Amino acid sequence: MNELIFLINKVLISGTVLGSIYALGAVGITLIFGILRFAHFAHGDMMTMGAFITFVLASIAAGLGIVAPVPLAIVVLPLAMALAAMMALGIDRGFYAPLRARGAKPVTLLIASIGVTLMIQGLIRLFAGVQNRSFYEGTAKQVFRIDVPFFGATRPIVFTEPQVWMMGLAIVAVLALHMFLTRSRLGKAMRAMADNADLAQVSGINTQLVVRVTWLIAGTLACLAGTMLALDVSLKPDLAFNIILPIFAAAIVGGLGQSYGAIAGGFVVGFAETMSVFNWAILLRPFRGSLPEWVPNDLSIVPTEYKLTVAFVILVIVLLVRPTGIFKGASS
């Protein structure tokens, strides 16, 4: 039975964790794509930037001697999210809005977003250096162990405190976004504009406002996702640059422009990654004696070094079989 526990720890929990981070990132990308029609490559670095804002605020809070029953990062998170949202708005004002005003093609905006990526990356490394940091410098991460006293299992199910926060906050964020998009006037305007921008404008929707709100939401979610990732692993400057590819894969798998699709896509990619690097031979261990010799000890689908390729293979399959994504997304 320990083998099954191992499966839960390695696949179910890590898959959920990874999936929620991908989902939060992919929602931001897909919202921006739906409204502004360009692939925003700087999103990964907006996540890193958000994580660093949280880190700085948490350090300041620790310096002021603030003590809380939850990690300080969670306490300062709302403030960090607000700051990150303002920064996202500022980036749009500074770099994308002038191009849009000139009537530049989405392609040009995409290249500009690469420029923004490099700028954010350079600035972060310039000010924060290149080393890894941890939110848990002095204190230890709280680890929850749940014993499962069935069928002779001796190992507990293990997960850490930030992982619990992450899943909880991801659910809250998704629900809030859902309420916003379906119940509020602005959210409905956003969906209308994603469907048909010209029609939305002639119907009297303030498209400028919708664009601003989109950036605010994207910045907020990016900050949340980045902070969660940094809490779970560690904070390094190239944190998000490495996961921008799976996030894009998630957004495309879900159908670009579809918020719910992006959430589904995030979990699909997250679980696919953890499942493909899991060594399935472990599950066969109890039957080791009765199995023939030739069954190898390593039955992982891909070696761990190639984890990155999994997201991409899924992306290619989706592009080939259903180019619009699982939920029918924008395609032109």
Next chain:
Amino acid sequence: MIRRALSLYLGLFVLILVVGTFMGAPFTVRLCVEAAAYSLIALGLNIQWGYGGLFNFGVMGFLMVGGFAVTFISMPVNMDFWSSEGPFLLFRVLLAAGVGAGLVMGANRLHRLGASARWHRTAQVGAWILAYIIYRSQIDPAAAYIEAEAGYVGGLGLPVLLGWIFGGVLAAGIAYIIGKICLGLRTDYLAIATIGISEIIRALIKNMDWLTRGTLTVSPVPWPVPKPQDLQELGMETAASFIYARGAYLIVVILVVLVVLFLIQRAYGGPWGRMMRAIRDNHIAAASMGKNVKARQIEIFVFGSVLIGIGGAILTSFSQILDPGGYQPIHHTFLIWVMVIVGGAGNNFGAIFGGVFIFIVWSLSANVSQAMFVSLSGMFESWGWGAIPDVESRSLQMRVFVLGLVITLALRYTPQGLIPEVIRRHGDEETKKATPKQA
């Protein structure tokens, strides 16, 4: 326009002379060789982006493919490998791959035998899974055996120039597959797919130790011309040997660039180039005129990738080392985009200018930004703020920021680049002058 280009090139020449006076001739010749190779790569990207309007954010992957190709072709033969069981095991891997490919192809043809759509799809999925299992069952032991017995497969000991050509061929093959999958879909997909492919190529070359030695790196990769060490053995002084050997290499690279420039300049002016620009500017109109848009786009994507692959091979054999850890998207993809955007997309002379100019500025900026930050740190210290911690590694990051700033500013203020594309229209003065000659 021509006057502007000429004055820019003159400025570039003066810049190289100034660099030569301050940094010494051996350094400058090295800089020129690399700059020439980068201008070839910029030409490749210019074909894809400038002529065809296609994204390629996977330049790094194609450079690595070129580097691997030249290493594989030109490194001396590894007798340890050929005298071991390795070749036999690899033959079995090849056989397994062949069987797998056969299975997949067979499943793809199943509908011709009258299988229903659902059966066809199931068979396809099954064939892929089976092919993967067969392949993995052979490659894993073979890789482990070769790594343990012989280190890696070694090279073929063939001439370097053949390696450069092979770099182009290999890059073409990969570009064809990417094009087949992604062209014809939205342009954003191509951007993401190329980034993905380049990361996968990096992961493969880094981890396939049996083929590339991975992070252990392969060196020294041979040159097509005598190396400085060879000249020193003949009794030449150190400095002079570097200048002459690198100078000879430079001549070879410049010859390659000139031949390529001549060919693609002809292609740009000819019907093929006109068709490509028509597809770039309005692919719907071009398709309605009977042009096969997807096939033509694959064609141009492959052509551009060939040049990038050759450029990567030239760079690797010049640096004499294949180091998968040394490839970074910033340096090997985005820098080249800056070259093309700043130089002028769609204009070959612009791309070459951008390649040489941006590369020289980028190479020198390491020293400049370090000097700037060290003096800044000293200033802070004298003000009593304390020095900047690890100033050396941080100052280099300033370059990344400036690179990003240059991209965004160039897109905003000079979207056409320094030497813009010359768009000739019927009725222009230039065309009127040119018409009698053509007639």
